[in-house]
Amino acid sequence: MLEGDLVRLRALERSDLPAVVRWMNDPEVTRYLLSAPLCGLDEMERWYDQHVGTDDRALALMDESGDLIGYCGITRLDWGERRCNLWLIIGERRAWNKGYGKDAVRTMLRYLFDELNLNRVYLTVDEENHRAMRIYEACGFKREGIGRNARFKNGRYRNDVTMAVLKREWKR
Numbered sequence: 038m039l040e041g042d043l044v045r046l047r048a049l050e051r052s053d054l055p056a057v058v059r060w061m062n063d064p065e066v067t068r069y070l071l072s073a074p075l076c077g078l079d080e081m082e083r084w085y086d087q088h089v090g091t092d093d094r095a096l097a098l099m100d101e102s103g104d105l106i107g108y109c110g111i112t113r114l115d116w117g118e119r120r121c122n123l124w125l126i127i128g129e130r131r132a133w134n135k136g137y138g139k140d141a142v143r144t145m146l147r148y149l150f151d152e153l154n155l156n157r158v159y160l161t162v163d164e165e166n167h168r169a170m171r172i173y174e175a176c177g178f179k180r181e182g183i184g185r186n187a188r189f190k191n192g193r194y195r196n197d198v199t200m201a202v203l204k205r206e207w208k209r
């Protein structure tokens with residue numbers, strides 16, 4: 038269990054997956070996501086079986102009352118280069134803009150830098166996902182580059198922004 042000021046993070050359980058499926062079928066939630074939405078429970082369970090429990094970590098995100106509001110995790114953990122990719126989705130829209138996202142990123146970075154002793158945490162975000170970029174920048178992420186027309190979504194090509202934070206520049 039990881040404790041932030043507002044959120045708590047624990048391992049994602051199979052019993053959390055119906056909520057995840059509901060979020061992944063909400064167009065408002067998936068609007069800027071890079072991965073394909075509209076998955077069903079079978080597909081989500083396959084993803085869970087193949088990835089969770091490996092170096093790919095998926096964590097359930099809970100608010101102060103213990104209610105499940107989203108999930109987050111890491112992929113592409115590279116022990117040699119001491120880096121990983123981070124992702125975060127707050128699926129309950131009522132929980133947006135209340136500071137949970139920023140607190141979740143801070144809590145994960147504390148774990149990744151202080152406990153796992155990683156050196157670099159990076160991510161990719163839709164150029165128009167201003168809310169997400171705001172929290173990443175508040176946590177010390179810097180923009181490193183743009184993937185022009187990186188993806189086709191909702192009828193047009195969209196740019197991706199790569200961002201990363203290094204351990205030495207992380208704002209605790």
Ligand SMILES: CC(C)(COP(=O)(O)OP(=O)(O)OC[C@H]1O[C@@H](n2cnc3c(N)ncnc32)[C@H](O)[C@@H]1OP(=O)(O)O)[C@@H](O)C(=O)NCCC(=O)NCCS
Nearest residue numbers: 066125126127133134135136137138139162167168169171
């Ligand atoms: C993006 C997401 C993780 C942000 O989490 P959150 O809990 O809503 O964000 P927080 O409340 O911690 O912070 C939001 C910040 O963005 C700001 N913000 C909100 N809407 C904004 C907008 N349209 N443009 C710019 N800034 C905006 C808020 O003012 C706040 O900044 P502040 O703390 O300086 O005032 C969450 O909304 C989410 O999961 N959305 C759907 C999935 C998604 O896009 N995930 C990210 C994929 S990279």
